[in-house]
Amino acid sequence: MKYEVQENCLTIFLPNELDHHNAEEIRRKSDRLIEKHHIKCVIFDFGETNFMDSSGIGVIMGRYRMVNLLGGEVWAVHANERMKKILVMSGVTKIIQIYEEEHV
Amino acid sequence: MRDTNEMELVFDSISVNEGFARVAVAAFMTQLNPTLEEVADVKTAVSEAVTNAIIHGYEKEVKKIRIHCQLKEQVIYIEVEDYGKGIENVKQAMEPMYTSKPELERSGMGFSFMEAFMDEISVVSEPGKGTLVKMQRKIGKGRELWTTQSL
Numbered sequence: 001m002k003y004e005v006q007e008n009c010l011t012i013f014l015p016n017e018l019d020h021h022n023a024e025e026i027r028r029k030s031d032r033l034i035e036k037h038h039i040k041c042v043i044f045d046f047g048e049t050n051f052m053d054s055s056g057i058g059v060i061m062g063r064y065r066m067v068n069l070l071g072g073e074v075w076a077v078h079a080n081e082r083m084k085k086i087l088v089m090s091g092v093t094k095i096i097q098i099y100e101e102e103h104v
Numbered sequence: 105m106r107d108t109n110e111m112e113l114v115f116d117s118i119s120v121n122e123g124f125a126r127v128a129v130a131a132f133m134t135q136l137n138p139t140l141e142e143v144a145d146v147k148t149a150v151s152e153a154v155t156n157a158i159i160h161g162y163e164k165e166v167k168k169i170r171i172h173c174q175l176k177e178q179v180i181y182i183e184v185e186d187y188g189k190g191i192e193n194v195k196q197a198m199e200p201m202y203t204s205k206p207e208l209e210r211s212g213m214g215f216s217f218m219e220a221f222m223d224e225i226s227v228v229s230e231p232g233k234g235t236l237v238k239m240q241r242k243i244g245k246g247r248e249l250w251t252t253q254s255l
Contacts, residue, residue, distance in 0.1 A: 082144055090213055
């Protein structure tokens, strides 16, 4: 898993499969970075991700809660059709934004 | 021609086995010639059921989880069973967004995902005895017509 901090923005490069097994580590590492760098914007990069279940939704909701208190926001980028379907189905798109490539 | 096939898996309730379980079921179902989306749907549902067994059934104690799969004609029947603490109120547990463990950042969507991705799901649970989740999914819906007609 890779994490990148630029000013007050944290990008989390998600693994191939985002389930309960690796959700714990992402939660721990990203929360440490969010506190240390006063992060206001969290970007979940789905570029390498082909599987996600509701544990992944839990991770997104949790990070949203953290940065939302400071008026921050959460984005999903490079999500394939399957990942978009899961994000939309879960209703999490009401609180996060999906960045669409076409709009570049 | 034989048109049923069965398999059973018993494995430890540790989180690394979530990936193992869904991939094993996915590999078993390939003989039904599923689409990628059908495989992804079943994998997600299996992952949810196994995660529930680990987090809620055994509360991270290491015990055994059993998966039983049966292919019958074009339907896959999946059972995921644990022998853990069971669910007091199954109806409440299945409500979207309900979670008994908010401190673990569970989204409360496990059963909703299983319902969304499978055709049918039922849950039998007894406190102190364990939980059995039964799910089924027809593979190849809307694709089967011409083969039968042409014969």
